[in-house]
Amino acid sequence: MRVIKNYIYNAGYQILLMFTPLITTPYISRVLGAHYTGINEYTNSWVTFFYLIGQMGVILYGNREIAYHRNDDYKRSKTFWEIELLQACTISVSLIAYLMAVFVFSSTFKEYFLLQTLWIIATAIDVSWFFMGMEDFKKTVVRNTIVKIVTIALIFLVVKSSDDLWKYIILLGGAQLAGNLTLWPYLRKLVHWVPLRDLHPFQHFYPAFLLFIPTITTQVYLVVNRLMLGHMVTPADLGNFTYADRLVKLILAVATATGSVMIPNVAQKFANHDILGVRESLYKSFDFVTAISVPMALGLTAIAVKFAPWFLGNQYLQTGTIMMIEAPIVVLIAWSTVTGNQYLMPIDRVKEYTASVTAGAVVNVIANLFLIYWYKANGAALATVISEFTVTAIQLWCIRTTISRRRLFKSLWKYFVCGALMYLAVHAVNLWLPMNILTLAIQIIIGVIVYVASVWLIKAPVVAMAKELLKK
Template sequence: MKVIKNYLYNAGYQILLMLAPVITTPYVSRVLGAHNNGINTYTNGWVTFFYLVGQLGITLYGNREIAYQRENKYKRSKSFFEIVSLQLMTSTIALVAYLIAVFLFSSAFKVYFLLQALWIVAYGIDISWYFMGLEDFKKTVTRNTIVKIISILLIFVLVRNENDLSKYIFLLGFAQLAGSATLWPYLKNSIEWVSIKEWRPFHHFYPTLLLFVPTITTQIYLVVNRIMLGRMAPQAAVSQFDFGDKIVKLVLAVVTATGTVMLPHIANKFTSGDIKGVRKSLYKSFDFVTAVSIPMMFGLMAIANKFAPWFLGSQYGPTGSVIFYEAPAILMIAWSNVTGIQYLMPIHREHEYTISVTIGAVVNVVANLFFISLYGADGAAIATVISEFSVTAVQLFYIKGTIRRRQLFGPIWRYLLSGIFMYLVISRINSVISMKITNLLLEVTLGIAIYIIGLFITKAPIINQAKALLKK
């Protein structure tokens, strides 16, 4: 039940993350315009690389290490001080390098680049990995929820026209910084002081560096398409792709919330030698994310073309096709989240995970060069799907000797059949009715009902999981 409770905390926060753009995105997209939103996306894409360098692979590594030493307060505290001191050192180096790069190489958008530096500071002091390792998601979710609500209110109060781009960038960065800072007081009763003489921060450098490689390569194919679009297409195309990508990824966040919860849970099982429990958790998690991601994928595809200009504004008509073409990435990322984050990472098979995401990054760059030149923002969406498919395929190849893939994929036809039927019905309805809030709610409700009926008819395994959960 602890895993379920943690998932509900995390999924609840991911739903808040989904609702926040529902509130702010239509406002920001219209007030700032496509050009200014493109500038924010472009400058934030560059700062992302620097704060990732500052963090190395500490978010994943720290989460896992704390999970391993959860029951020993002294060892847990020692690891915390060592890892956080390493994080502060590397983040300081990243911040200095970023500022030097901005002053030396940035002629346009310099003010916006400088405001984006808040993200490096925010991630430099972020210790959410510690509480995730303890499987204490209540603290991180509560903290993030309060900060998110305040930042939403400030956006409406302070961002009033297209000249307020700098305020918008500052608010986003400051909200992240405030969220990171508010976790520190919770450490008081959770750790004990360990003498600085006993700290060995560089003992953790090599393993965090190993996890940094997949982290940075993952970000390459999350960010490089925006940077390449910024170089190969108008700034408006960057924001049109960015908003489409964000809508897809926000829907996906409800599914990938399982990865954040399951990593420390499986790491703890692995440490205690419960290999059978690890595999059982994997099969259940894979079935769950498949059951949830397929209707989300087909649902977005069914409403995309009318939803985008209605939700974002007339400037974002092309975003509808971006959402349509990128929606299959929801299923690919859901699967790789289970095989990679929930399985390969906790059982110390990081090198295989690294190889898979590195291949995905290379595929993404090559696909972007080809498809962006031909199809612009739509090309970047297609390249995203291709790269995510390559990551999933490589990971499935690596786990073939330890996991029964037939057991993983056996029930999928049931979910696909239900999802395709739902898509055909909702797509037809969407083509004949106008897009407004009441009609959208009707389509969503009807789509959920059709999908669930399909699951009962095909006797999908998720139905039995749901019944067991309700009995508990």
């Protein structure tokens, strides 16, 4: 039950994170204008680089280590203070380096660069990884959700013209800082003071750094397509790809919300030498994300062509096609979230996880060179699918000796058959009716009914999981 509740909390928050830009972007783009919006994006991209380096792999590493020692009060407290001290040190170095870069190399936008330092300070006091390790997602999600909603309201109330760019930057950075600060009072009952002489923070540097490599490599996926598109094709192609990618990632957030939820669960079982329990968690989680991601990918494909211009405007006709091409990553990333984030990382097989992500990044760059040249934005979407397939395939190969891949994929056909039936029903509605909010609601309702009924009749494994949950 705890895992299911944590999944619901995390999935809801991921959706909120994805919807926030969709709510605020149309307003901010008009109020600030292209010039000042560009200044914010430019200065924020640089501060993001610095705080990611300062944070290293603490979010993933801290999550796992706290899960290992969750039931031992002294070890849990000692681990927390060591990792938090390490994070404070590395963030301090990153902050000093950032300020030096601003004062030495920045001749323009200096005041905006300085305001962006709020993001680095916020990262230094981020203890969300502790509560993830304790499998207590409610505190993190509820507090951050409240802060996020208040921030959205303040953006509409405070930011009124291009002269308010500084207010906008403070609101975003301040919201991150406030959200992180609100978690500290909850530590009093869970973490106790440990004498400074007993703390050895730098023993965590190397293992955290190993997790930092895939974290920073993953950023390649987020920026390389846009950088290469911006260099090789028109801004219109880049705009179409950006919005298509955001909409696909919105759907993806729900399917992959099990990632950070399952890391502490699996890590604790591994720490208790419950290898059978680790494997059972993998099988159930893989089946669960397949049951969710397959209909999401196929449903998105069914409505994409009409949905994109209706939601974004007629100038985004190409976005629908890009969404259809990129839709398979919903399933592929859902699978790699299980094999990588929920299995390889919690059981300390970080090198294999890093190798898979690095290979995906390399394939992504190479595929983009050719496919963007030939197919522009469609090529970038196809390159994303190829690179994600590479990551998933390598991770499946890495676990071949410890996991039964036959059992892993045993029921796969059931979800794809049910998903195909759902696709046909939703696509038929898409052909007959014009796209509007009512049509979208009808498509979602029909899709859910057809898919759930099909899964129930065909007796897919997720049905047994649902029955067990209802009994509890």
